[in-house]
Amino acid sequence: MHIPDGYLGPQTYMALDAAIIPIWGVAAAKVKKTLRSKQVPLMALGAAFSFVIMMFNVPVVGGSTGHAVGATLIAILLGPWAAVISVSIALITQALLFGDGGITAIGANCFNMGVVMPFVGYYLYRLIAGDTASTGRKVVASGIASYVAIVAAAILAGVEFGIQPLIAHTASGAPLYAPYPLKVAVTAMASEHALFFGWVEAFATMGVVAALAKQDSALLEMKPASKSMRWVWAAFAALVLLTPIGALAEGTAWGEWGTDQFQSELHMAVPAGLEKLSGLWSAAIPDYAPSFIQNPLAGYLVAAIIGSAVVIAATWGIAKLLARKRDDADTTHPSAA
Amino acid sequence: MIPALAHVGKNPERRPQRRRSLARRTADVVGRAIADLLQNEDHARASGLLQSLDPRVRLATVLVMAVTVSFLHTLPTLALTIIATMVLASASRVSVASFARRVWTTAGFFAVLLSAPAATGWISPGYELLGHGALSITAPGVLVASRLILRVVAGAGIGMLVVWTMRWSDLLGALTALRVPDVIVATLAMTQQQIVSLMRTVENIHLARESRMLATGSTAENRQWVVGRMAFVASKSLKTADEIYDAMLARGFSGHWPTLRRMRMSGRDVLWLAGLVAGCALVLGADRLIAK
Numbered sequence: 094m095h096i097p098d099g100y101l102g103p104q105t106y107m108a109l110d111a112a113i114i115p116i117w118g119v120a121a122a123k124v125k126k127t128l129r130s131k132q133v134p135l136m137a138l139g140a141a142f143s144f145v146i147m148m149f150n151v152p153v154v155g156g157s158t159g160h161a162v163g164a165t166l167i168a169i170l171l172g173p174w175a176a177v178i179s180v181s182i183a184l185i186t187q188a189l190l191f192g193d194g195g196i197t198a199i200g201a202n203c204f205n206m207g208v209v210m211p212f213v214g215y216y217l218y219r220l221i222a223g224d225t226a227s228t229g230r231k232v233v234a235s236g237i238a239s240y241v242a243i244v245a246a247a248i249l250a251g252v253e254f255g256i257q258p259l260i261a262h263t264a265s266g267a268p269l270y271a272p273y274p275l276k277v278a279v280t281a282m283a284s285e286h287a288l289f290f291g292w293v294e295a296f297a298t299m300g301v302v303a304a305l306a307k308q309d310s311a312l313l314e315m316k317p318a319s320k321s322m323r324w325v326w327a328a329f330a331a332l333v334l335l336t337p338i339g340a341l342a343e344g345t346a347w348g349e350w351g352t353d354q355f356q357s358e359l360h361m362a363v364p365a366g367l368e369k370l371s372g373l374w375s376a377a378i379p380d381y382a383p384s385f386i387q388n389p390l391a392g393y394l395v396a397a398i399i400g401s402a403v404v405i406a407a408t409w410g411i412a413k414l415l416a417r418k419r420d421d422a423d424t425t426h427p428s429a430a
Numbered sequence: 431m432i433p434a435l436a437h438v439g440k441n442p443e444r445r446p447q448r449r450r451s452l453a454r455r456t457a458d459v460v461g462r463a464i465a466d467l468l469q470n471e472d473h474a475r476a477s478g479l480l481q482s483l484d485p486r487v488r489l490a491t492v493l494v495m496a497v498t499v500s501f502l503h504t505l506p507t508l509a510l511t512i513i514a515t516m517v518l519a520s521a522s523r524v525s526v527a528s529f530a531r532r533v534w535t536t537a538g539f540f541a542v543l544l545s546a547p548a549a550t551g552w553i554s555p556g557y558e559l560l561g562h563g564a565l566s567i568t569a570p571g572v573l574v575a576s577r578l579i580l581r582v583v584a585g586a587g588i589g590m591l592v593v594w595t596m597r598w599s600d601l602l603g604a605l606t607a608l609r610v611p612d613v614i615v616a617t618l619a620m621t622q623q624q625i626v627s628l629m630r631t632v633e634n635i636h637l638a639r640e641s642r643m644l645a646t647g648s649t650a651e652n653r654q655w656v657v658g659r660m661a662f663v664a665s666k667s668l669k670t671a672d673e674i675y676d677a678m679l680a681r682g683f684s685g686h687w688p689t690l691r692r693m694r695m696s697g698r699d700v701l702w703l704a705g706l707v708a709g710c711a712l713v714l715g716a717d718r719l720i721a722k
Contacts, residue, residue: 097537098585099578103500121611134678137620138671142664144621145628148460151656170664182614182621189601190622191466192536192589196496263721265570269503270581272548272574300657301664309665 094162094243094250094286095187096202098195102261102270105253110200116177116208123174139171139179144186151293161297162206164246165214165239169302169313176211201253205246214242228306231313232299239298240291244283247290251275251282451646452656457636460629467626473594478522480595485604487699491706492592498710499584505573507717508580515587522595529590537586538579545575598622607693624670628663635659 101109124136146163168176181203187193194202221234255275258268271278305313381396382389450458474481480488495511502508519529547553552564554571561567592601598619605615639655647655 097540097582098496098499098589099541099582103497106500117614121614133616134620134671134674135668137617138624138667138674140617140621141624141628142667144625145460145632145663146660148463148629148632149456149656149660151653166664170668178617182617186618186621186625188589189592189596190470190598190625191463192532192586192593195585196492196589196592197500197585263503267554267570267574268548269577272545272553272578274553277553296653297657297660300654301661304658304661305665308661 094202094206094247094282094290095184095194096198096205096250096253098197100195100257100271101198101201101253102257103197104260105257105270106197106201109204109253110197113181113200113203113208116204117181120174120177124172124178135171136175136178136182139167139175140182140186143167143180143183146297147183147187149297151297161239161294162210162243162246163294163297164206164210165218165235165242165294166298166301168211168215169218169235169238169298170305173211173215176215177207180211181207201250205250205253209249210242210246213245214238217241228303228310231306232303235302236295236299240295243294244286244291247282247286248279251279254278254282451640451643452652453636453639453643457633457640460633460636464626464629464633470593471597473522473524474597474600476523478524478595480518480522480591483702484693484695484699485596485600486607486693487695487703488596489592489601489604489608490703492588494706494710495588496585498714499581499588501714502581502717503577504717504720505576505580506720507713508577508584510713511584512580512587515584515591518591519587519594522591524594529587529594533583533586533590538583541579541582545578548578549575603693620674624667627670628667631666632659632663635662 143163146166147160149160151161162180164176164180167179171179184194184202184207185199188196188199188202215238218234218238221237222231225231252275254271254273255278257271258274261269263269273281302313378384378396378399382392383395383399386392386395480491483491495515499508499511502511516526516529520526549567549571550564551558551566551568551571554568554574556568556570558566558568559572602615602619605618606612636659646652
């Protein structure tokens with residue numbers, strides 16, 4: 094996910110470089126307040142850890158390996174603001190010491206992996222794990238949080254790539270930087286992280302959290318970020334309210350075609366298997382448009398509210414179920430703890 | 431030979447018939463990264479053109495060049511920038527062959543892979559040079575892909591100039607002189623030292639496993655072992671931070687980071703900067719003329 098120089102145009106990288114500076118300022122002030130002068134060695138070690146964790150090859154399936162970013166893990170261990178500084182310094186060091194990641198893209202890389210990942214990961218972990226003392230729930234929460242966080246950062250990187258042909262092109266319309274349209278860039282980034290790198294991140298984070306819970310559970314004590322979770326919910330509600338913007342986009346996401354669109358997009362006959370299975374399941378709210386609402390934007394918003402509620406309830410339920418199973422196993426085999 | 435030391439030396443014994451274990455592969459990657467760090471420091475100590483400039487001017491040089499490249503739109507000016515990075519590398523006593531190999535095998539290779547679909551009619555429809563339909567190679571596609579590859583290679587070359595001609599201590603000095611908060615500079619300074627220390631720990635952990643292993647183990651076993659070592663490194667990092675902080679307090683640390691380095695720009699540095707800005711403005715002007 095390290096964006097090199099050349100893929101993002103000046104409009105994008107300059108905006109992200111400008112955006113990251115005040116975020117670093119706020120992060121430095123927050124960290125100073127919570128960690129005081131101890132901050133420097135702690136953040137330096139956090140940055141060094143963030144750097145070396147990317148060097149561990151984590152086996153996934155069939156002999157393939159990948160490496161984790163570790164931003165959610167660092168946010169859980171140090172708090173999200175300290176993670177912003179630590180991961181950003183690790184990324185700057187990679188760019189300047191090893192040439193990994195572009196110089197002009199430092200702002201974009203730090204925003205995607207150093208801000209979005211720690212914050213999404215940390216608050217999702219906090220939401221699922223709560224104040225529990227249960228190791229199982231913490232492990233499951235860390236896995237879900239790190240998976241969602243890396244996919245979110247990948248989607249954001251995909252958006253950054255995908256808007257390039259729209260905002261930077263020649264008079265004839267030829268793209269000057271990353272050439273792929275939004276639907277291709279976002280689909281490619283989201284799918285490779287959802288199918289592969291997300292699992293590497295989740296395996297690594299869950300494993301480290303489980304091992305730390307056994308070795309030194311004090312390290313997993315929740316680090317302060319803000320006094321309450323209210324603003325996280327407020328931000329979440331704001332995102333839900335902004336979902337009607339999605340209805341303004343034209344067409345269907347690449348690869349998500351129905352049988353009718355398949356033929357028009359790919360100019361090939363619909364495969365028999367696809368045609369046969371296409372009618373197998375009818376969605377409760379097809380195309381994010383509830384049948385009882387006429388206005389498409391209002392329908393999109395209601396669909397977002399229903400979908401979010403279902404996802405939160407399901408995540409909560411699965412986390413509780415898995416945590417209970419793990420705690421039962423710990424009670425049955427106390428030697429394992 | 432002791433298995434743990436098999437990778438050390440110029441001609442290590444290799445067993446090409448057998449696939450390297452996960453532990454050996456990771457140890458090799460970490461070992462190479464440490465060797466790269468030491469080699470970069472050697473390049474940065476050489477008495478070349480860029481090394482002789484004030485560190486602030488060196489930093490400004492790469493930033494101005496990187497921003498200029500991002501504004502170029504035509505192939506000749508992008509190619510000219512690539513040549514300029516190679517000339518600068520050569521004048522800075524960096525082997526042009528190693529420089530080009532490093533740039534092309536990392537950024538260049540991935541840029542070629544990533545831009546390949548953009549050369550087809552699927553992404554860039556237009557006059558078909560080869561084949562027919564969505565998979566044909568088109569003229570606008572070749573232009574788009576070439577522009578992306580040249581831009582990425584030029585950017586990577588500029589990045590490598592920083593890596594190979596700038597000592598870490600010079601970079602920190604330049605950042606301090608440019609009024610970057612001392613907390614950030616101090617954290618960067620400590621990070622570099624801790625990275626080397628942690629990398630050695632990670633390498634030793636993997637070599638120790640390699641030396642004790644009789645079989646490669648299953649994916650699940652290897653994964654469990656890897657995440658266990660990650661937890662060890664995380665725990666060690668946080669405990670080391672406490673120890674370092676105690677040691678800093680014992681040596682009179684009060685929260686401030688004084689720097690002993692005083693930088694002075696010479697007339698040569700000013701001349702270089704003026705020439706650089708003029709050169710970049712010329713290239714940008716030529717780029718716009720060619721684009722018209």
